[in-house]
Amino acid sequence: xxxxxxxxxxxxxxxxxxxxxxxxxxxxxxxxxxxxxxxxxxxxxxxxxxxxxxxxxxxxxxxxxxxxxxxxxxxxxxxxxxxxxxxxxxxxxxxxx
Numbered sequence: 001x002x003x004x005x006x007x008x009x010x011x012x013x014x015x016x017x018x019x020x021x022x023x024x025x026x027x028x029x030x031x032x033x034x035x036x037x038x039x040x041x042x043x044x045x046x047x048x049x050x051x052x053x054x055x056x057x058x059x060x061x062x063x064x065x066x067x068x069x070x071x072x073x074x075x076x077x078x079x080x081x082x083x084x085x086x087x088x089x090x091x092x093x094x095x096x097x
Contacts, residue, residue, distance in 0.1 A: 053077045057071075057074050057077075060072075
């Protein structure tokens with residue numbers, strides 16, 4: 001059995017005392033995106049979504065089927081998300097013509 005995929009929150013210091021956490025944009029490297037537009041509006045939802053995918057990939061790999069691999073689950077999730085983004089963009093472009 002492989003080790004558990006860490007959650008994003010595992011890398012952020014939590015608790016009392018001085019706030020040493022960085023804003024989403026700094027953590028995600030989105031403070032200067034290549035497009036010139038801020039990615040701050042999607043960073044929080046993407047982090048939450050990523051944790052959900054990681055948790056489900058771990059469950060998938062941890063089940064009774066030894067052929068199930070977390071990496072396969074993650075690859076399929078990425079493909080699905082990319083297709084949905086492309087579809088939404090195409091629909092948006094078509095509706096603006």
